[in-house]
Structures are given as structure tokens and as C-alpha cells.
Amino acid sequence: MNFRNIAVSILTNYVFRRFLFFLLIIWIASTLIFLIPRLSGQDPVKEKLLLEAQRGGHMQAGLEEMAATYSRKFGLDKPLIVQYGHYMKDLLRFDFGPSIAYFPKSVNSLIGDSVIWTFGLLSVCTFIAFFVGTMAGALLGWPRSPNFLQYIFMPILTLAAIPYYLLALVLIYIFAFNLDWFPLFGGYAVATLPNWSFEFSLQVAHHAILPGASIVLASLGFWALGMRGMMVTNQGEDFMIAAEAKGLRGTRLFFNYAVRNAILPQTTALALSLGTVFTGSVLVEVIFRYPGLGNTLYQAIRLNDFFVIRGMIFIVIVTLGLATFIIDVTYPLLDPRVSYKKGG
Amino acid sequence: MTKKTFRRRVEDFLRYVRRNPSLGVGILLLLSLLLFVVIGYATYEVERYRPLSGGPDLAPFQTDNYHPEEFPNGYPLGTDRQGRDIMAVMIAGIPLTLQIGLIAGLIGITVGTLLAFISAYYGGVVDQVISTIVDVGLTIPGILILIVIAVNLQSGLTVPQMGLAVSAVAWVWPARTIRAQVLVMREQLYVEIARLSGTSGFSIMFKEMLPNLAPYIGASLVGSVASAILASVGLEALGLGPFDSPTLGMTIYWNIQFSSILHGMWWWFGPPILVLAMIFVGLFLMTAGLDEWSNPRLRKRV
Numbered sequence: 001m002n003f004r005n006i007a008v009s010i011l012t013n014y015v016f017r018r019f020l021f022f023l024l025i026i027w028i029a030s031t032l033i034f035l036i037p038r039l040s041g042q043d044p045v046k047e048k049l050l051l052e053a054q055r056g057g058h059m060q061a062g063l064e065e066m067a068a069t070y071s072r073k074f075g076l077d078k079p080l081i082v083q084y085g086h087y088m089k090d091l092l093r094f095d096f097g098p099s100i101a102y103f104p105k106s107v108n109s110l111i112g113d114s115v116i117w118t119f120g121l122l123s124v125c126t127f128i129a130f131f132v133g134t135m136a137g138a139l140l141g142w143p144r145s146p147n148f149l150q151y152i153f154m155p156i157l158t159l160a161a162i163p164y165y166l167l168a169l170v171l172i173y174i175f176a177f178n179l180d181w182f183p184l185f186g187g188y189a190v191a192t193l194p195n196w197s198f199e200f201s202l203q204v205a206h207h208a209i210l211p212g213a214s215i216v217l218a219s220l221g222f223w224a225l226g227m228r229g230m231m232v233t234n235q236g237e238d239f240m241i242a243a244e245a246k247g248l249r250g251t252r253l254f255f256n257y258a259v260r261n262a263i264l265p266q267t268t269a270l271a272l273s274l275g276t277v278f279t280g281s282v283l284v285e286v287i288f289r290y291p292g293l294g295n296t297l298y299q300a301i302r303l304n305d306f307f308v309i310r311g312m313i314f315i316v317i318v319t320l321g322l323a324t325f326i327i328d329v330t331y332p333l334l335d336p337r338v339s340y341k342k343g344g
Numbered sequence: 345m346t347k348k349t350f351r352r353r354v355e356d357f358l359r360y361v362r363r364n365p366s367l368g369v370g371i372l373l374l375l376s377l378l379l380f381v382v383i384g385y386a387t388y389e390v391e392r393y394r395p396l397s398g399g400p401d402l403a404p405f406q407t408d409n410y411h412p413e414e415f416p417n418g419y420p421l422g423t424d425r426q427g428r429d430i431m432a433v434m435i436a437g438i439p440l441t442l443q444i445g446l447i448a449g450l451i452g453i454t455v456g457t458l459l460a461f462i463s464a465y466y467g468g469v470v471d472q473v474i475s476t477i478v479d480v481g482l483t484i485p486g487i488l489i490l491i492v493i494a495v496n497l498q499s500g501l502t503v504p505q506m507g508l509a510v511s512a513v514a515w516v517w518p519a520r521t522i523r524a525q526v527l528v529m530r531e532q533l534y535v536e537i538a539r540l541s542g543t544s545g546f547s548i549m550f551k552e553m554l555p556n557l558a559p560y561i562g563a564s565l566v567g568s569v570a571s572a573i574l575a576s577v578g579l580e581a582l583g584l585g586p587f588d589s590p591t592l593g594m595t596i597y598w599n600i601q602f603s604s605i606l607h608g609m610w611w612w613f614g615p616p617i618l619v620l621a622m623i624f625v626g627l628f629l630m631t632a633g634l635d636e637w638s639n640p641r642l643r644k645r646v
Contacts, residue, residue: 025480040496161628162621275485313488
């Protein structure tokens, strides 16, 4: 009873600490996003208006006044600390204001339109890459694996080193341009509207295969290398020798002893890799003109639409922080040793 | 370190490379790129990396209608939509991209090492603050912060400025890994002996431990150069790079911008992809190889 109380209190303490860390991430990130534009001394609204004026050939005279009006509307004329207060209040309510380029469309609706595409693509890809990569790594680091497996080591190493978008460019050229097996761009065919029919979902899958393949292939190597390293390290451990001495079957040794232990650091790496997967996928989406967050971010950068960039980056960081928090908190369920460690 | 032991170290290293192929292959890949650049600058008209140097959209060795007499055989790697000679772009672009990586990597590793030592040396609250900031930095993808920086600096970044910008996020990973190494090393016997013999903490850190960590720091330098290049090429491909410079990332950007793939212009997107793959694989193999070299425990295993 007493022991259980202590364990529970440490576990809640651990969860509490992780939650504080999550809040810290959000606070630091949002403060950085607030401060950097101020440090550079540029005015996003004025910049944007100037750009529009250049394109449209507006009169220069009314521009200053227009910028001032916009600045008042967005509260950019108040003292910094007041702006910071407003900014934080807006962020906490997930209110990022209107897009400058697609005024009065809100940043939220722009992000809302594209988030499902990225979420769908990345969750499936991460799952496949994690599973396949980890299994490949486990086999590579297992001494009783067949020898021919060693031949896949060099290709995997190469794939782990190159960024997703280089692979995307190669795949689109070979399989979409030359062989014409897959569509060149988009998330669905040009003449259709998104709906829930079976044909449409087939179309979505067909469009997602190439971008998905670039992400899966390029991130697979990362998981394989990590897993291989852990498998090799575990080889000489006492529990492996003991299990082998007991005369357990090979598959049991492999799955229940070697893989079960080697997979733990992979889970921690999963939390850290989510950011890499997202940022890596941005250019893949751009290359395939996939209607996801990455493409929306790219368009916002091209149009100098600062509120969209800011809102998007904030939401992505919150999502990553939350995912890290969830993985960290569920980790003790996988590895009971963690919950007893102070300050985990 | 006397001259002789230094020479012996070099010889040992060379002998070791033969047993550690990934290090050798990595160095070879990068050396071949450097050789390409040196020969290119010596023999080729590199100035033709500028737009309008030749006619647009020329395939390799296709006759240039704009300069039929001057270039009867065209250009070895053709030209892009805006008339840049791709061969010249590659020769000029490789050192620029490496320069960005080196600037950011060197600053990142210096700041990271300093923070790691300060963190491990002072311990307590200082250590906790630095470690927490580093942990936050690891969770927030650096490239997102870089996008915010670059969007606000958009008016004309130069190549060195690009390196400086990337270095803003390049110190996080070195700080984390080198701190872990310092903490392990702090417990070793020779540090203990130095401490017992009354050496000051500061000189233990920088005279005893830093030289012993040098190989490890060297390995992390290669790693952080690689991630700096990755970040810079990513930024450039998004259209946030130095528009006047023919870096590899800007070449990728122009490729995306003008949909070179949909036009089947393989001579335009092929070379930067190949060169970038060589750089990334080369640096990756070098990092793995140097890791192995600097960490004898790994050395035995492989």
C-alpha cells in the first residue's frame, strides 16, 4: 500500500514535470515568434502593402495611411509589452487573425483546409516507416539473420542521409513523368471536388503514393540504423545470454528479448523525430503540390503572408509539443524503469 | 604534443581509415567534389552561372542560337530557363553551399561546446537552465524558427548572412551531446587525479578534458555542418535564400519554381540532386566513421 502510494506520487510528479515542459516549449516558441520580427525592425503589414502596390501599381501617397490603418486594426501601434499581452491572449485562444493575402479569410480556416491532408499523409507514413525501418534494423542487427540482408545496409544508409525532397524529385521524374504510373501533382484529380465516395478515396490514395513513398523511404533508414545499433548493443547483455542458455527458440529470443528491449529508445526517438518528419515533408508537399500544410506554408512565404506563417508555425509547434508530451507520458507504460527514476 | 607523436597520430589515422571504410568513402566523396570545383575554376568559365549567359532551356551540347559562333557545341550540362550555364552553376554552387554549412557548423559547435562545458562545470541551477533550454530547442524544429527569421530578413540575404542565420539553431544538438560526453569524462580517473592534485576546475576543463574530447568534437562538427547544409538548402528551396547566389539550394528552388521536371529537363534538376546527395551521404559517412574513430568502444564492436 505504502509502496504503491510512493509510486503513484512519483508518476504524477513525472507527468506534472512533463506538462510544465510542454508549457515551456509553447511559451518559448511563441515568444521567439513574437520577438524575431520586432528585432528585424520590419513591418509585415507595410511590407505586404508595398508588395501589393508594386504589383497593382497603386499610388504611393495613400500607402502610409493605409499601413497605419492596418497597423491600428492589428494593434501594431501600441507599446511592445501591450502587443505581447494581446498576442499571447490571441494565441491561447488560437486566434491568429486574418490572412493578409486572402483577407478577410482567417488564418485558422486556411490551416483548417489543409491540416487533414498533412495529418493523414504523415501519420500513415510515420507508422509505416517506423514499423518497416525498425524491423529492418532489428534483422540487420541480429546475428542469425540470413547473410543477403547485409546487402540492403548500404542503400538504407544512403536513404537515411539524403533529405526527403531530393528523393521526391527523383521519384516524380521516374514514376510520374517518365513511366506515367502516378499523377504528377495534387492531392486529387483536377476536375473533382473532395467528397466521401469510394472513387474519391481511391484517387486520394493514388495521389498520395509518390509523396508518401518519398517520406517513407527517406525516413526508414533513420529507424533502421537506430534499431540496428540497439540490437548490437543488447547482444552481449546478461539477459540475452541467460535467455539463450535456457535454450529458447530463435523467434522467441528475437521478438521477446532482443526486439522488446531494443525498441524502447526507438519510442523516445519517435517523439524527437516528429518535428523532422514534418519539416522534411514541407518541401515534398511543395514538389507534389499536395494540398497540405507544407504547401500552404510555402504559398504564405511566397505571398509574404506573415500572419499565416506565424499561425501555422505556432500550431505545428503546439502539436509537436503535445505529441512529445503524450509519448513521454505513456513511455513508463512501455518501460517500467522510467517511472521510478527521479526527474525522468 | 611533440612533432613526432603528431606525425604518428596522422599515420595511425591513415592506417585506421583502411579498417574503417565509411570514413574513407565519406572523405573520398567530398574530396572528389572539391576536386571538381578546383578543376572547374581552373579550366571553366565559371562566370556563366549568371542568368542570361546563354540561351534558355538548352539540353547538354545543344547549339546555342544566341551565340552560335562562340559556343558551336553548346554547354556540357545545358542551361536553365533563365540561361544559366548549369556546369558553371555547379562549380560555383558547391563551395557556396559548403561555406554556409561551415560557417553555421563552426559557430554552432563553438557555442555548443562552450555551453556544454559551462553547464557541466557549474552544475546545479546553471546546468538545469541550460539543459532545459537545450531540450526545448530539440523539440522545436530549428527550421521553423529559421523560416520566421528568414521571412523577416528577406531583403537580400548574402551567403555569409545565410550561414549566420542558420547558426542561430545549430548549437542545440552539439550542446546536448557534448555535455553528455563531458559528464561521462568528468568521472574518469585522470580527471580525478588532476582534481586531487589541486588543478583548478577551469584548467581541468580546458587543458585536460577539451583535448581528449577533440576527436569527439571533430565528429560532431562534421555532423553539424551536415545539418546546417540541410537546413540552409531547405530554406533556399522554400525561396528564403540568397537570390543572387547560385547555391545548390537556390538551384533546387529555381527547379521547383519553373517546374523543370514537368518539362523533362533532367540536366537541370539532375546535377544539383546528385551533388547534394553526394554531400549528404559523404558527410553522413564521415560522421559515422569519425564517431567510430573517436569512440574506442564503438571501434571494437564493428
